[in-house]
Amino acid sequence: MEDEPPPPSQGVSAKALEATLLSALKMLDVGKWPIFSLCSPEEIKLIRQACVFGSAGNEVLYATENDEVFVLGMNCSGCLGTGDMQSTIEPRRLDSLCGKKIACLSYGSGPHVVLATEEGEVYTWGHNAYSQLGNGTTNHGFIPCQVSTNLVNKKVIEVACGSHHSMVLTSDGEVYTWGYNNSGQVGSGSTANQPIPRRVTSCLQNKIVVNIACGQMCSMAVVENGEVYVWGYNGNGQLGLGSSGNQPTPCRIAALQGIRVQRVACGYAHTLVLTDEGQIYAWGANSYGQLGTGNKSNQSYPTTVIVDKDRVVEIAACHSAHTSAAKTQSGQVYMWGQCRGQSVTFPHLTHFACTDDVFACFATPAVMWRLLSVEPDDHLTVAQSLKKEFDNPETADLKFLVDGKYIHVHKVLLKIRCEHFRSILNNDDEIIEMSEFSYPVYRAFLEYLYTDNIRLPPEDAIGLLDLATLYRENRLKKLCQQTIKQGICEENAIALLSAAVKYEAQDLEEFCFRFCINHLTVVTQTQGFADMDHDLLKNFISKASRVGAFRN
Structure with a gap:
């Protein structure tokens, strides 16, 4: 025998509901x-x-x-x-x-x-x-x-890959590299490949690194005081040293003296950095305009990139593409470089909300420049907050007692949401007994006032349809009819038809009738058909005859 679901009185805890809502946000x-x-x-x-x-x-x-x-x-x-x-x-x-x-x-x-x-x-x-x-x-x-x-x-705490070499940053600010080293990209001082991780020392020995990045065959590190150190291949000036010679050990970019860099991002053969003042500098290969300088000339020195007048808060590039992107403090996203085969030499304002979309839609290939993650968002909208508070005894100021079970609600919300409650609720009410409707029906109604949705089987939706008719809740009546339509089957078709007739829901009545005609043989063999009200049966047979249901 299958386990039965928990009774409705247990409900959904506020914490569980909140977790579900937050999950939906993420x-x-x-x-x-x-x-x-x-x-x-x-x-x-x-x-x-x-x-x-x-x-x-x-x-x-x-x-x-x-x-x-x-x-x-x-x-x-x-x-x-x-x-x-x-x-x-x-x-x-x-x-x-x-x-x-x-x-x-x-x-x-x-x-x-x-x-x-x-x-x-x-x-x-x-x-x-x-x-x-x-x-x-x-x-x-x-x-x-x-x-x-x-x-x-x-x-x-951070990893970066070049074409065929790897680099990691530890929590204590140390950098380790390994792999392909034909141009000195592992920073060991030689050009021999490095088969296992080794710490990059030289002038980084006593520095605390806070950010790393790799181009195809070069490496970059930002230290805590905002200095940038570079090493590896430099044939396109991507090291920003004012030359095109390779660098086998880390070397500070002197041209950035006095500028505090926060982040570095590497493209295939170009480099972007973001300063603490929200400015971008770029250098390296520029055959697609990926430096954003307005031309296609390579630059071996850091060059200012003008992105509107707004402060930039994020830069984006990846070593497999010639595309650049940035996001401003006001949320505007710009792109430049190779964009779907075109060369965009100035930062171009997009309709995107994040830099990731630039690489999805315009980079070649369509890859991600970082691991894309959902950021925690603990903010709930007004609607989500109301959902969370339904049947919460800690904040409720009114209880409905239905079939011996309590449902905890808030008077002010009921008055705002329902004309019926606006006219009957008093400030001194603490408990209201309800005997006209069953617990599942009344709970579903109260939950609807908090969520704008209903959750109950079609058979119970009949009772809720009765309530919606009594309280003149027209939108709720439509939701009930929709639930009934979605849940109709041969066994319950006659019961649902009877409810539609009783509550004068003509559209639903026609729907249920058509369903019964289309499944006539099975429907007429159900207990519901055997117990059918005499007048309803008479009308059903008459109407079925008119549409030719009993013809041979």
Whole structure:
């Protein structure tokens, strides 16, 4: 025997309802990335974090509200971490990462993936021809494996990937790199590939780093006093040092002396920084206008980018694209560089609400420049707050007693929402007994006043229809009829028809009658038909005859 659902008197706790409401607020708008068309609407509703990556935006990793991790796509070089190289159009779960809360994620061109958990653990998988997974080998990694060498007792708080090298930032401000090093991008002072994580020292030895980023073959670090240090490939001037020579160890950008930088973002071969005053500086490759300077000339020195007159609060770029984006304090989003094949040389105002949408709709490939996460939002709208307070004894000032059970409500809301209560409620009322309607019906009615919706089976909706008729609640009558239409079946069709006739709901009556005619053989064999009121039966047969229901 199946377990019965809890009786209505238990209701839904305020905390549970609030959690549901907050969960509804926390949904990612991922539909702009084509690969999510492979996911069902039900799957998309559960997504709380996501990253689209790969050479054509053909791979994606996402985490759900239950901290389950799924992947789908082409699976180049085993970058989905499923243990094989099979592509999949169905989401596949990564059991090894389920339950681990993801803090940040980055990816390379192979692609390879570097992920850090909220506990500060680092996992890598995918392409590994240049040791970019940090496990000491050059074998591709088909499943996520933790990177522990030299990171034991270190909490990683940020990760970044270049084309084939990797970099992480620890909570104590240290930077570790590994992987491809043909241009000095791991900052070791040589050009030998680095198979395991090693701390970047040199002039960063005594500095506390607060932000990191990677271009295709270069690396950047912002330290706590706002200085920017760079190393690696510099053929397009992407290091901002005023030259085009590669740099095998970190070097401070002297041209930014006196400017406090907060964030750095790297494109394929260009760099953006955001200062504490909300200004953008850019340098490096500019063949698509990605520096936003109004021309297509490369710049080896930091150059000011004019984005309206508003303060900029976010910059965006990723090493797989030649696209730049920024968001201002007033919420306006600008884009420039390579945008759907066009070269946009000045920051262009978009209709987007976030920089992520720029990369979904205009970058080539359509990837994500960061792990896209739902930000906690504890603010409830007025409507959501009212829903939360229904049947809350802690704030209620009135109780209805129905069938021996209490329903806790608020007088002022009832007066505002219902003409019936406006005329009958008194300030000294504390308990009102109700015997005209059943508990499920009256509870559904009171909840409707808080939520504008009804939740009850079609048979009970008949009683609520009676109440709505009595209280002259026309919108509620329509909702009841809609519920009845959606829940009609052969067994309850006659009962619903009878209710429609009783409450003079002509549209519903016609609907129920048509249903009975279309299922006449089964309906006439039900108990409801056998117990049918004589006058109703007479009218039913007469009407059915007129529409030819009994013809051979």
